Amino acid sequence: DAGVIQSPRHEVTEMGQEVTLRCKPISGHNSLFWYRQTMMRGLELLIYFNNNVPIDDSGMPEDRFSAKMPNASFSTLKIQPSEPRDSAVYFCASSGQGNSNQPQHFGDGTRLSIL
Amino acid sequence: AQSVTQPDIHITVSEGASLELRCNYSYGATPYLFWYVQSPGQGLQLLLKYFSGDTLVQGIKGFEAEFKRSQSSFNLRKPSVHWSDAAEYFCAVGTNYQLIWGAGTKLIIKP
Numbered sequence: 001d002a003g004v005i006q007s008p009r010h011e012v013t014e015m016g017q018e019v020t021l022r023c024k025p026i027s028g029h030n031s032l033f034w035y036r037q038t039m040m041r042g043l044e045l046l047i048y049f050n051n052n053v054p055i056d057d058s059g060m061p062e063d064r065f066s067a068k069m070p071n072a073s074f075s076t077l078k079i080q081p082s083e084p085r086d087s088a089v090y091f092c093a094s095s096g097q098g099n100s101n102q103p104q105h106f107g108d109g110t111r112l113s114i115l
Numbered sequence: 116a117q118s119v120t121q122p123d124i125h126i127t128v129s130e131g132a133s134l135e136l137r138c139n140y141s142y143g144a145t146p147y148l149f150w151y152v153q154s155p156g157q158g159l160q161l162l163l164k165y166f167s168g169d170t171l172v173q174g175i176k177g178f179e180a181e182f183k184r185s186q187s188s189f190n191l192r193k194p195s196v197h198w199s200d201a202a203e204y205f206c207a208v209g210t211n212y213q214l215i216w217g218a219g220t221k222l223i224i225k226p
Contacts, residue, residue: 033213043205055212091159093159101147104214108156
């Protein structure tokens with residue numbers, strides 16, 4: 001079975017540019033999570049979708065960040081304009097239900113470098 | 116407030132030696148507990164989980180963890196580590212819909 005698929009795996013771009021990260025969750029999962037991981041702050045939850053609806057976006061750092069889930073099999077995280085402090089690894093995860101007892105399944109992440 | 120503490124940032128063990136990684140949590144209700152492993156350049160992979168029942172849970176790759184309610188702990192163990200176990204290990208507690216994560220423990224294996 002295919003796991004969570006993220007693209008691109010690596011992205012290097014100059015500050016001010018728009019960045020779009022993509023995620024395909026596991027088929028049948030109805031919860032999707034976007035995380036950011038840095039050395040300084042560890043793993044941070046950015047936004048949580050349930051049944052394609054954003055439920056909690058309190059972790060989205062600024063208005064420069066936006067996320068969408070137009071259907072059950074696709075989500076995007078966009079940064080516009082990007083800044084060097086956005087450099088991090090961004091993970092997408094999905095789970096079967098939005099319950100605390102359901103494990104989350106992670107993609108391999110997108111390593112983002114903003115120059 | 117809910118929290119997860121992994122007191123060891125790094126742990127170094129010799130190949131073939133036993134391993135115990137510590138995890139303490141703070142949560143008001145019965146916790147759902149998880150251990151994940153992250154190899155370099157990879158996402159997080161679920162090792163094992165505890166929901167209820169037997170307090171000793173078995174996971175993949177020969178790992179096990181024991182839930183101790185009296186100590187609010189969920190320590191991860193392996194009787195004999197292999198070089199391929201070198202990675203970062205994260206403990207997490209499930210609350211409502213999200214996971215509260217520990218800061219992680221980096222495991223270094225000495226040959």
